[in-house]
Amino acid sequence: MKDKVIIYTDGACKGNPGEGGWGAVLTYKDKKKKICGYEKDTTNNRMELKAAIEALSSLKSKSDVVIFTDSKYLMQGINSWIENWKTNNWLTSNKKEVKNIDLWKDIDKYNNFHTVEWNWVKGHSGDIGNDTADELANLAISNKTGKNCE
Numbered sequence: 001m002k003d004k005v006i007i008y009t010d011g012a013c014k015g016n017p018g019e020g021g022w023g024a025v026l027t028y029k030d031k032k033k034k035i036c037g038y039e040k041d042t043t044n045n046r047m048e049l050k051a052a053i054e055a056l057s058s059l060k061s062k063s064d065v066v067i068f069t070d071s072k073y074l075m076q077g078i079n080s081w082i083e084n085w086k087t088n089n090w091l092t093s094n095k096k097e098v099k100n101i102d103l104w105k106d107i108d109k110y111n112n113f114h115t116v117e118w119n120w121v122k123g124h125s126g127d128i129g130n131d132t133a134d135e136l137a138n139l140a141i142s143n144k145t146g147k148n149c150e
Helices: 044-057 072-087 101-113 128-143
Strands: 005-015 018-028 031-042 064-069 115-120
Touching (some): 005 044, 005 128, 018 044, 018 128, 031 044, 044 072, 044 101, 072 115
Parallel strands (some): 005 064, 064 115
Antiparallel strands (some): 018 031
8 A cells, every 4th residue: 555645734813814734744654744824814615625635746756645624614625626627617606706716726626636635633622733824824924934844
């Protein structure tokens, strides 16, 4: 069995919209990497998506990935809504443009490049991976930067 990259992602926003941050913890075999980023004016949903995009885009080659997120928006989007959006030229069932279409297109690209298993985890429930991703997202907001995520 191939080794899998395990990724925990989270997004945070101070105000919605407001200052936002995203964080991700990537683990492969015995290596662990923490990444995070900041945006001045964004939404919580955008930060949830951005965390997954940045984590997947940081992988150097096609990989088997297991992602854990506490975002029901991300989970429903990737598992239920996205295929219909694509069939309907990125329109919702109400014929309105999909919100955060730019990020959903990126998620779709990486989801189709890598082999990704998406999992939901309850936020703020003591899951160490989720808690660490949450801390990284909030650290990015506090620092107003995506640097110094450790």
